[in-house]
Amino acid sequence: MAPRKEQQIFQATLELLAAKGYEGLTVEGVAERSGVNKTTIYRWWPSKAALLAAALVEADLLTMEPPDTGGLRGDLEALVEGVAALLTRPPASDVAVAALGAAVHHPELAEATRGFFADRFAREAAVFERARRRGELSAEADPMLIVDLLAGAVWLRAVFRALPLDDDFAARAVSAVLDGSLAR
Known part of the structure; x- marks a missing residue:
């Protein structure tokens, strides 16, 4: 299928x-x-x-290329800003x-969303690989946990609590994850 037509379908x-929600989504309606x-x-x-699984991963609307700011902190802040924009x-x-x-009520859709997150994390892995090569990230650090903490903060604040994300939210969230919150 031609990429342009595929994007129209997605x-x-x-x-x-x-x-219309998942119940209202039909192949006939998409056609x-x-x-x-x-x-x-x-x-x-x-x-x-x-179809939805493919659209979640391949649609231009949800594309987010991993940033390369030259440093882990900047890359993570850009990732948080991207998730915030998405949400x-x-x-x-x-x-x-x-x-x-x-996805909570439809196992086939839950599988599609898992595919979306697996694809997204596979793309984000480059951020952590570069950070390790630069000596910014320990070998023991868990990249998926870091992404989960940061993206989870955005989800909780923006979607579940319906609170605005301040201009410095990304920097504060990344700082909390990378630097911790204990008094030194």
Whole structure:
């Protein structure tokens, strides 16, 4: 399939998810919105869960390339800012909340979201590999834990508590994770 047509399908998938939730997302609706025959969509993705899984990983809307600021602190702050943008700016925020909210009740969607996070972490791993080569990160540090702490802070603050993220939120969150909070 042509990349442009594929992106149209993914865009339609994510728009419908955001507008109607997982229950309202249908391959027929995606076909109508994207201008692609539904048999073509089914040829590439056997179910709406498979289509959504591909859209979550491949859609331009959710793409976030790992930063390379030259240092671990700057890279992590940029990652936090990227997650914050994803979770606070429509339409990406609507997609993220709809997908993860529905994943609780739909095992096939839970698998799709796991694929999204696995892909995202695989891309982010370069940040930690570079930091280790520069001597900024110990060999014992757990990159996934660091990402979970930082992204979890954004999720909790922005989505669950519905609180604004201050301009210095990313720097403060990264500092708390890298430097700790104990008095020295």
